[in-house]
Amino acid sequence: MRGVVTTNILSPKILLIENDPTAANEIRAALALASSGFFEVEWVRQLSEGLARLTKGGIDAVLLELSLPDSHGIETFDKLFSTAPEVPILILGGSYNEALAKEAVGRGAQDYLLPGHLNYSLPRALRNAIERKAVEDALYVEKERAVVTLNSIGDAVLCTDISGIVTYLNLVAETMTGWTREEAIGKPLAEVFRIIDGLTRQAARDPMEMAVEQNRTVGLTVNCVLIRRDGFESAIEDSAAPIHDRAGRVTGAVIVFHDVSASRAMSVKMTHSAEHDVVTNLPNRLLLNDRITQSIALARRQNRPIAVIFLDLDRFKYINDSLGHAIGDQLLQSVSKRLLASVRSSDTVSRQGGDEFVILLSGITHPGDAATSARKILLSLTAPHSIGGRDLHIDGSIGISVYPEDGQDPETLIKNADTAMYHAKERGRNNFQFFKAEMNLKVVERQSVEGSLHQALERGEFLLHYQPKINLDTGAITGVEALIRWQQPDRGLLSPSQFVPIAEDCGLIVQIGRWVLREACRQACAWQNAGLPPLPIAVNVSAVEFRDKGFVYGVQAILRETGLEARYLELELTESVLMEDAEATVSVLQELKMMGVHLAVDDFGTGYSSLSYLRQFPIDVLKIDQSFVHQITADPDDSSIVSAIIHMGKSLKYLVIAEGIETREQRTYLQTQLCAEGQGYLFSRPLAAAQFAHLLQMGIRETVVH
Incomplete structure (x- = not known):
């Protein structure tokens, strides 16, 4: 990291490195007569002496003659600058070496001075160089503070100019994009910051472009996904804002973003858990009700029926009680797979709890379609379930309700299908029954x-x-x-x-x-x-x-x-x-x-x-x-x-x-x-x-x- 010196603005200390005593005296005289303040001058004749003095510190500026007894030409400046880059250096030039003086300025010298103008130009040049160096140091400190701050925060920060060319990345942004700062700066934003909509997989709109166009802070696209340089994807959130100059003109934009992959995955997992059965991973009662509601709305518009099948597994309870819950859970999983294989992908198979399943048949054309599905389901259950080295046999009893005749909301359709299921049990199990209004009387009697x-x-x-x-x-x-x-x-x-x-x-x-x-x-x-x-x-x-x-x-x-x-x-x-x-x-x-x-x-x-x-x-x-x-x-x-x-x-x-x-x-x-x-x-x-x-x-x- 570059060093920063404390500058004495009122009485700066000047190191003069000049082999010619006459020239040295003229310079000291010019500084002594300066009205802009007092300059304290130390004079040495060789570069080695100057380097030794600089290592002790306390020098605010250097006046350097390039031709010295122990060094000559541009190498003189290079050696001095590499030793003390934080000290402003002014080159004492002449017609014989003005080109070298200009080259030194190009390499980091603050200025160069021509002979014949020292009385009025030297004090001013020194004062300007020292003040300019002080401003640069202050700016450097602020810049370093900003860089440290930006690298310390957990969010990624990325800046562009008005044309969308990358001008800055902090360390977090480097990690998340896969680009180092040196590689990214100067490249178009779209190349470094590749984002898509996580649902549609289409390219997301450039948030910085929107921030510049609208001259306001804008949020990232919902479900925004950042594609890292190596192809790894991470979900991100936050916003982009325009950058203004002193006149209020937009000069670029900054985007601040952070990785929300873990929290988004947890949110998806929690949502899935809230809507699905833990044992079978089938939709639970909550999700089923939502899907029945949607199916009813569509069926109403299309004037078509839907059916709800309520399946209860016969003899499951004693299998669960006698062989243990682990075997019972595996049996439920086996049944779930067979149910899914017995219906269309557009239908919904859900577990209500225990040994009860509800199947939503959406888009049927006739109630007879539900009967066909019920037969397939019962047939699928008849083959033994090989679990834990045992062949387990299980049957089912099915009740069917049909929208709109048997109910116009999820609760009624499920309740009436449940009622029909109990009627099926009473008729010998391993069969299905459609709901009839008079069954409700039998349900009341059964409850009694x-x-x-x-x-x-x-x-x-x-x-x-x-x-x-x-x-x-x-x-x-x-x-x-x-x-x-x-x-x-x-x-x-x-x-x-x-x-x-x-x-x-x-x-x-x-x-x-x-x-x-x-x-x-x-x-x-x-x-x-x-x-x-x-x-x-x-x-x-x-x-x-x-x-x-x-x-x-x-x-x-x-x-x-x-x-x-x-x-x-x-x-x-x-x-x-x-x-x-x-x-x-x-x-x-x-x-x-x-x-x-x-x-x-x-x-x-x-x-x-x-x-x-x-x-x-x-x-x-x-x-x-x-x-x-x-x-x-x-x-x-x-x-x-x-x-x-x-x-x-x-x-x-x-x-x-x-x-x-x-x-x-x-x-x-x-x-x-x-x-x-x-x-x-x-x-x-x-x-x-x-x-x-x-x-x-x-x-x-x-x-x-x-």
Whole structure:
């Protein structure tokens, strides 16, 4: 950094380097007579002496003769100037060396003086040189202060002249543009400061040009992106302002800008997080509502429908509870990918939370398009989801609402699609239903049932009915199935289909299931204690109960509590429950089997059984679903299926029981196929405990008890 000397303006000290004593005396005399002030002169005859004196400091100006004993010509000035560039140097010239004197001025000397004019020109020239040097030093200090300040601030600063040529960059601007100050100065602004609109990728308008044209401070383009010299991009913000001279004329412009890439990325991330689900990265309820609102506005203008699909995943809760949230999250992600693949890119798939998804179908031409999409969605879910080394099966229930018939705002459309979804669940799940106005009445009823369920256990409103299992050849009672009923004060006696799905959805099924198991075991012991023949009692186990971590322990505790021997307890599970996580299922079944509990596959033929897994399950009983039994004497396909199940079961040494036998013809056909046992209204409806005890005492005949 250049040095700065403190100048004594009133009595400056002059170093005279002159070999000729006569010339030196003339100069000293001229300065002594000067009216502009007192000059203190030190005289030396050689350059080496002058250099030595300068190193001591305190000299305000130098009068230099270029021809000296120890140095000659322009080299004399160069040596002196390189030693003390901060001290003004005036060249003592003559006709013989005026050209050299001018060259020295070109190299940094303040002035040169011709002989014959020293008396009046020398004092003035010295005074001017010293004052000019003082002004230069002051300007230099201010400039350095400004440079240090500009380099210290966090913002980039870039200046141009009125033509848009770069005149200055601070260090931050150098870093952000990729140009050094030396490279950038003199180049057009557009070459150094390349900016584009981050959204359109088009060149942004020159902010300095606007500042000069409008003679005011202007902001940078929204979403402004600076392209560095090496191609790296950064988002920038701030403004450009015109530079004025003393007369107020615009002489250029300055732009101050800073990197907002991090804050803008954080803002984008926060906006994305606020509008998207964390697990699946799908739009959430907030973003979905906005898109439905936009779609409604467009559909209204185009007089076209839109549809809202509400999807609820069946059996997700017990997968999440039994296998853990990590597996549950991966399953949700797998489902999300399939949903996205099932709809158009213009549609919106969103997650509402839990196991609920809402799909917006915009731009459909007919409600039938929504039905087509619903079928594709349900089909996409049927294939197993391979997660964590397991093949997980999951179904869905779908409700559909259509604008404008079913609602004209997002809230109503979603609510009505949700209502239709519950209607789909009640119709057997894994199907879709369009919303109908009368469904709202069922929703109100469902909510009422759910509210009453919470008090039903405490109030003792549940009871069990018992349906016998019959040896088809002898007619003897071989076992009994316990079936829950709800004696609801306002609605009377309710069957399981009227409240069990609701209990599963609201999380009460585990408590209710344990009550059923305990009551069934207690009643079986009571019959035995009354002297009735001991019979195995079958209890249905829901998927949620079976996946509960305390299920096996709970069974063991209830058997111990009631005193029922494990060999008289039979647990019935559906195919879908067994196949949900086959490997984990085998482990649970083996624990139950080791306790002595009998195990049955209920509703066989309606699920996703894999024979390779079925052979691994320690199963005792196969129960043929009644949907096949009903038509075995009329439908060749059903009779073939039933025959195949019976023979497969016998080959695997399972006891095969047919459900839903209502006619003698059905019984006869089953006997011809060597089906061992059956149950159904042909033999007996489900009975209260006392009625069943009486039946057990009397024996059974066909169609005796209805």
